[in-house]
Amino acid sequence: QVQLQQWGAGLLKPSETLSLTCTVYGGPFSGYSWKLIRQPPGKALEWIGEINHRGNTNYNPSLKSRVTISIDTSKNQFSLKLTSVTAADTAVYYCTGGSSGWWSEHWGQGSLVTVSS
Amino acid sequence: DIVMTQSPNSLAVSLGERATINCKSSQSVFYSSNNKNFLAWYQQKPGQPPKLIVYWATTRESGVPDRFSGSGSGTDFTLTISSLQAEDVAMYYCQQYYSSPQTFGLGTKLEI
Numbered sequence: 001q002v003q004l005q006q007w008g009a010g011l012l013k014p015s016e017t018l019s020l021t022c023t024v025y026g027g028p029f030s031g032y033s034w035k036l037i038r039q040p041p042g043k044a045l046e047w048i049g050e051i052n053h054r055g056n057t058n059y060n061p062s063l064k065s066r067v068t069i070s071i072d073t074s075k076n077q078f079s080l081k082l083t084s085v086t087a088a089d090t091a092v093y094y095c096t097g098g099s100s101g102w103w104s105e106h107w108g109q110g111s112l113v114t115v116s117s
Numbered sequence: 118d119i120v121m122t123q124s125p126n127s128l129a130v131s132l133g134e135r136a137t138i139n140c141k142s143s144q145s146v147f148y149s150s151n152n153k154n155f156l157a158w159y160q161q162k163p164g165q166p167p168k169l170i171v172y173w174a175t176t177r178e179s180g181v182p183d184r185f186s187g188s189g190s191g192t193d194f195t196l197t198i199s200s201l202q203a204e205d206v207a208m209y210y211c212q213q214y215y216s217s218p219q220t221f222g223l224g225t226k227l228e229i
Contacts, residue, residue, distance in 0.1 A: 107167060107168070
């Protein structure tokens with residue numbers, strides 16, 4: 001049973017960098033695709049980007065200039081960095097992934113990140 | 118980006134009755150080379166992450182009750198709950214993974 005645990009700072013000031021780390025337990029890591037998805041309060045889901053075990057990445061063009069997703073296969077971890085955050089980046093951030101590479105069959109519990117001065 | 122439009126925004130259905138949620142994509146998400154529609158449905162209950170319920174537009178995820186079914190092709194899709202149970206109260210989202218960036222609908226709130 002694949003489980004994702006995620007952690008990161010919950011309160012940021014504008015212009016700071018959001019960092020989120022996701023650890024995968026209980027299942028394959030290599031061969032899966034890992035994604036970051038966020039959900040602003042009361043709003044719909046937004047795909048941020050994804051990475052595979054080879055380190056190949058794909059980002060949402062709307063965030064591409066500020067996003068970096070990295071992977072550490074030795075620790076079964078992948079991470080998100082989002083620079084120069086603003087209030088518009090306030091959201092619950094989810095680590096997700098699965099064997100298909102297309103949909104998200106496994107989800108972390110979510111991390112609320114609030115950007116406020 | 119492919120825009121996913123869900124309807125209705127909210128829906129109230131009696132227990133035991135059928136619930137139907139629609140999703141329309143701004144362009145076809147059917148890929149002829151594998152004869153599949155690149156569309157998934159998720160269920161999200163308050164305070165929880167989304168849960169995958171259908172992929173390839175019609176394939177139920179393992180463990181999902183068979184009262185859930187997906188249908189449609191091309192640009193028009195439907196999620197049907199044949200006999201609504203109390204535990205089905207949730208938000209439902211469609212997602213296309215045909216092209217990057219993956220995009221989601223705004224969701225449909227299903228209530229009793």
